Amino acid sequence: MKKIILCDIGNTTADIYENGVCQKMILSEFKPELLAGDVWYVSVNHALSERLQSLPNWHNIVTLIDWDKYYLTMGIDRIMVCEAIDDGVIVDAGSAITVDVMRDGVYQGGFISLGLRAAQEAYARLSPALALSFNFEVDLTIMAKNTPDAITVGFLAPLIQSIKSYGNPIYVTGGDAHLLSSFLEEVIVDETLIFKGMKKLIDKGSKC
Amino acid sequence: MKKIILCDIGNTTADIYENGVCQKMILSEFKPELLAGDVWYVSVNHALSERLQSLPNWHNIVTLIDWDKYYLTMGIDRIMVCEAIDDGVIVDAGSAITVDVMRDGVYQGGFISLGLRAAQEAYARLSPALALSFNFEVDLTIMAKNTPDAITVGFLAPLIQSIKSYGNPIYVTGGDAHLLSSFLEEVIVDETLIFKGMKKLIDKGSKC
Numbered sequence: 001m002k003k004i005i006l007c008d009i010g011n012t013t014a015d016i017y018e019n020g021v022c023q024k025m026i027l028s029e030f031k032p033e034l035l036a037g038d039v040w041y042v043s044v045n046h047a048l049s050e051r052l053q054s055l056p057n058w059h060n061i062v063t064l065i066d067w068d069k070y071y072l073t074m075g076i077d078r079i080m081v082c083e084a085i086d087d088g089v090i091v092d093a094g095s096a097i098t099v100d101v102m103r104d105g106v107y108q109g110g111f112i113s114l115g116l117r118a119a120q121e122a123y124a125r126l127s128p129a130l131a132l133s134f135n136f137e138v139d140l141t142i143m144a145k146n147t148p149d150a151i152t153v154g155f156l157a158p159l160i161q162s163i164k165s166y167g168n169p170i171y172v173t174g175g176d177a178h179l180l181s182s183f184l185e186e187v188i189v190d191e192t193l194i195f196k197g198m199k200k201l202i203d204k205g206s207k208c
Numbered sequence: 209m210k211k212i213i214l215c216d217i218g219n220t221t222a223d224i225y226e227n228g229v230c231q232k233m234i235l236s237e238f239k240p241e242l243l244a245g246d247v248w249y250v251s252v253n254h255a256l257s258e259r260l261q262s263l264p265n266w267h268n269i270v271t272l273i274d275w276d277k278y279y280l281t282m283g284i285d286r287i288m289v290c291e292a293i294d295d296g297v298i299v300d301a302g303s304a305i306t307v308d309v310m311r312d313g314v315y316q317g318g319f320i321s322l323g324l325r326a327a328q329e330a331y332a333r334l335s336p337a338l339a340l341s342f343n344f345e346v347d348l349t350i351m352a353k354n355t356p357d358a359i360t361v362g363f364l365a366p367l368i369q370s371i372k373s374y375g376n377p378i379y380v381t382g383g384d385a386h387l388l389s390s391f392l393e394e395v396i397v398d399e400t401l402i403f404k405g406m407k408k409l410i411d412k413g414s415k416c
Contacts, residue, residue, distance in 0.1 A: 073337065073355045096334050099362070101351060109351025111362035112338065114322075114330050122322050122330035126304050129281065130320065143309060143317025147281045154307070154319035158366030161373070 004202065005035060006195045008077065009043035017195040032058060040202055042076045042194070064201045069107050081173055082107055083197035088169040090193070093176035097159070101166050111162070116176050119155045136179055156183060212410065213243060214403045216285065217251035225403040240266060248410055250284045250402070272409045277315050289381055290315055291405035296377040298401070301384035305367070309374050319370070324384050327363045344387055364391060 006017040014030050016023045027045070032052060039058045043049045052058040062076060070079050078098045081090050086105045092098045095118060100110030114122065116134065124131035134152040140160060144150040160183045163170065172181045173193035181187045190196070214225040222238050224231045235253070240260060247266045251257045260266040270284060278287050286306045289298050294313045300306045303326060308318030322330065324342065332339035342360040348368060352358040368391045371378065380389045381401035389395045398404070 071353050071355075075337070096331075096338070097362075109353045110358060111352055111365065112331070112355075112358045113362040113366070114327070114334070118330050118334055119322070121333075122326050123304075123320070125329075126322070126326055129283070130304070144319050145279050145315075145317045147279075147320075150318060150320045154321040157319065158321070158370040161369055162366040165369070 003037040004199075005037055005039045006198050007032075007035075007039055007041040008194055009041055009045050009048055011045055017192065022192060022195070040198055042080055042198065044076065061198055061201060064204070077194055078110075080197035080201070081171075081193045083201050084190075084193045085171055085197075088171055089163060089166045091163060091170065091172045091174075091177075091180065092193070093172060093174040093180045097174075097176075097180070099163055099166075113159055114155075116155075116179065120151075123151050123155075136182065140183060160184065211245040212407075213245055213247045214406050215243075215247055215249040216402055217249055217253050217256055219253055225400065230400065230403070248406055250288055250406065252284065269406055269409060272412070285402055286318075288405035288409075289379075289401045291409050292398075292401045293379055293405075296379055297371060297374045299371060299378065299380045299382075299385075299388065300401070301380060301382040301388045305382075305384075305388070307371055307374075321367055322363075324363075324387065328359075331359050331363075344390065348391060368392065 008015040012027055014025045014027055016025060027048070032055060037057065040061050041052065041058060042061050043052070049060065052060070061080070065079055075098070078092065078100060081092050082100050082102055085102050087103055090100045090102065093115065095115045097113040097115055098110060099113065101108040120134055129147065130151055132148045132151060134155070135148045136152070138149050138152045140153055140157040144153045163184065168186060170184055170187045171193060172184070172187055172189050173191055177189045177191060181189050216223040220235055222233045222235055224233060235256065240263060245265065248269050249260065249266060250269050251260070257268065260268070269288070273287055283306070286300065286308060289300050290308050290310055293310050295311055298308045298310065301323065303323045305321040305323055306318060307321065309316040328342055337355065338359055340356045340359060342363070343356045344360070346352070346357050346360045348361055348365040352361045371392065376394060378392055378395045379401060380392070380395055380397050381399055385397045385399060389397050
């Protein structure tokens with residue numbers, strides 16, 4: 001079988017996934033020309049995407065997407081984590097938290113919440129009195145009677161309640177997957193969901 | 209009966225409530241020395257609060273609060289809207305959205321969410337793709353399949369669901385009261401809740 005490298009390119013780092021191992025690289029030190037073998041990538045970095053077009057072994061996964069299943073302005077990384085799962089709720093807890101539902105391989109829709117850091121920063125911007133860290137030990141079922149709990153419950157309780165309302169199974173990925181999953185029971189944390197989605201899409205066969 | 213004026217002082221404006229009429233004044237043009245009669249005020253503006261201490265007819269409502277009922281870092285305006293209601297859920301939709309529950313005159317706790325503008329600004333900061341206005345026509349029960357709906361549902365659906373989970377009656381006040389209440393059934397919009405709370409507290413009698 002031909003060797004395939006997967007690559008998830010953000011605005012500051014690139015994650016390279018090869019033989020089940022993920023390696024994070026800082027973009028300023030990243031030399032895509034040096035990678036040998038076929039590379040499939042997702043990218044939110046338009047400048048780098050343009051450079052990669054001139055490299056014959058680099059393939060943009062966007063060419064494989066069946067856009068009838070999703071909507072045109074949907075984030076490419078969000079589509080990839082959905083492609084990984086045929087049936088379930090997929091939570092990607094990064095700078096934003098995306099929540100999407102797949103049933104029998106069909107995209108049902110979803111929503112976008114602020115990420116944990118973005119939410120805390122937004123509270124801090126409102127008032128110095130709210131410039132506090134979330135209390136991740138808080139019991140979300142109890143009504144808050146102090147400020148750190150009041151903002152934590154205010155942000156997390158509604159979000160967790162919404163995620164749970166879509167049923168099981170729940171898959172969580174992204175940088176804050178572990179923090180968020182501690183509030184969910186029976187949850188599958190999988191930090192390689194994006195690569196699983198890319199792999200499935202490549203295996204389905206190229207449309208190009 | 210002695211004439212009483214109520215005043216709610218923010219960082220840029222002061223709301224004066226007298227004989228059932230509310231008047232908003234810009235702080236830079238506000239001359240508290242000119243108000244005749246007893247004035248009770250809440251203030252989040254420390255500089256102005258200090259100035260007011262030298263005026264014998266201006267009384268800070270903070271002196272009347274029974275702090276055993278609340279918690280020490282709780283916002284003074286939040287306590288006032290709670291004081292207005294003996295039994296119900298109180299939503300103050302301003303720069304932050306506070307949600308508090310009172311049962312038989314006893315404070316049960318609550319939470320603090322971002323205000324509508326703060327939430328939209330926080331999405332915009334995450335990505336230019338999310339720098340969109342909320343769609344206040346959206347049906348929160350349907351899963352979103354476009355970006356404006358995905359951020360609106362992402363912010364509002366969990367919040368509305370949480371508010372409803374505390375039961376009835378629901379009182380909504382603050383600048384975004386009308387926008388928010390359109391997503392709630394059987395809701396009482398009351399823009400003078402803060403003054404009703406102040407009035408009730410004054411009527412109960414001074415502790416000082």
